[in-house]
Each structure stands twice: as C-alpha cells, then as structure tokens.
Amino acid sequence: MSAHQGSSACRITVDPSTADVLRIEAKKVFMFNHEPLEDFIDYVPAKQLALADIFRDATAVIDVLGWDPDTAARQENVEVPLTPGHVQQLHRRRCDLLDTNLDLLDNIGADNDANTVVMSEIYNNRHGVEALNRLFEAYTTTITT
Known part of the structure; x- marks a missing residue:
C-alpha cells in the first residue's frame, strides 16, 4: 500500500x-523506475496501480522533505x-550505492587528482549508505514496537 x-x-x-540523502534517493527511485512507464497503458490495472504506488510513495516522502534542498527546512527533524x-x-x-x-575502487590509480574525485564520490555514497x-533501523524499530 502506498502512503x-x-x-x-x-x-x-x-x-x-x-533527510538530504532520503530526498536524493527518493528522486532516484523515479529515475530508475521510469522505463516501465513507456508501456504503462498496456499493463493490467493491478500492475498499473503497483507502478503508480512506487511513484506515489516517493512523491509523498519528497513532498514532506521539500523538492528543493536549498529551501527545505534544514535545521529540524522531519517526520x-x-x-x-x-x-x-x-x-x-x-x-x-x-x-x-x-566499481569506483577500480578507478584508483596513480593520478592523485583523479583519485581525489573518486574518493569524494566514494565518501558521498558511503554517507548515503549510512x-x-x-532510516532502515528507525523503520524496523517503528514497525516492530
């Protein structure tokens, strides 16, 4: 069920x-689920609804967090x-991630400038995973209590 x-x-x-990571990753849910939309009209209604729910759920999260990270409330916790x-x-x-x-580790080599870029990407991805x-820990705690 969707939100x-x-x-x-x-x-x-x-x-x-x-919240910043969640906003980005929820937007990526759109990006990585767009291909099925090309054949959306050909799907049975149950599959249409399932696909729509993916987008509704992501939209509900981003609506709360704010679509623009520059104008979102950044100093507060958000539900x-x-x-x-x-x-x-x-x-x-x-x-x-x-x-x-x-994959990025394969790009580490002798070029220090290139390594700096790769390590920055690795750090950002690691921050996203953390x-x-x-989020998963809080979710599991909430649904099991």
Whole structure:
C-alpha cells in the first residue's frame, strides 16, 4: 500500500542529514523506475496501480522533505511517511550505492587528482549508505514496537 492510501505507512523522524540523502534517493527511485512507464497503458490495472504506488510513495516522502534542498527546512527533524514498498525501493538504492563504490575502487590509480574525485564520490555514497542504514533501523524499530 502506498502512503496516499494511509495503510501500511508509518512515520519515521529523520534528522536533516538523513533527510538530504532520503530526498536524493527518493528522486532516484523515479529515475530508475521510469522505463516501465513507456508501456504503462498496456499493463493490467493491478500492475498499473503497483507502478503508480512506487511513484506515489516517493512523491509523498519528497513532498514532506521539500523538492528543493536549498529551501527545505534544514535545521529540524522531519517526520516522513514510509511504506514497505518504498523501503524496498530504498534497499535497492542502498545496494546500488555499495556496488557503485566497488566499481569506483577500480578507478584508483596513480593520478592523485583523479583519485581525489573518486574518493569524494566514494565518501558521498558511503554517507548515503549510512543515512539509509539509520532510516532502515528507525523503520524496523517503528514497525516492530
């Protein structure tokens, strides 16, 4: 179920740093799920709804966090609605970040300037993974209590 339907969604409080990562990763959910939209009209209604829920869930999170990170409230904790489906999408994003870091390690070489860029990307991805881990821990705690 998606957040718009009000069932199976729980609210998780996230700090500003986690909110920044969550905003980016929720937007990436759109990016990495766009191809099925090309054949959307050909799907049975149940599959259309399932695909729509992916986008609704991501939209609900970004709506709370703010679409523009420059104008979002950055000094406060924020409560975001998370559904099991969106958490599943975020788990995929976490795996992608980890895989990307493994790929980036192959780019380490003799060029110190290039290494600085690669290490910066690795650090940013690692920060994203850590933020998602905090989110997953809070989500698991919330749904099991």
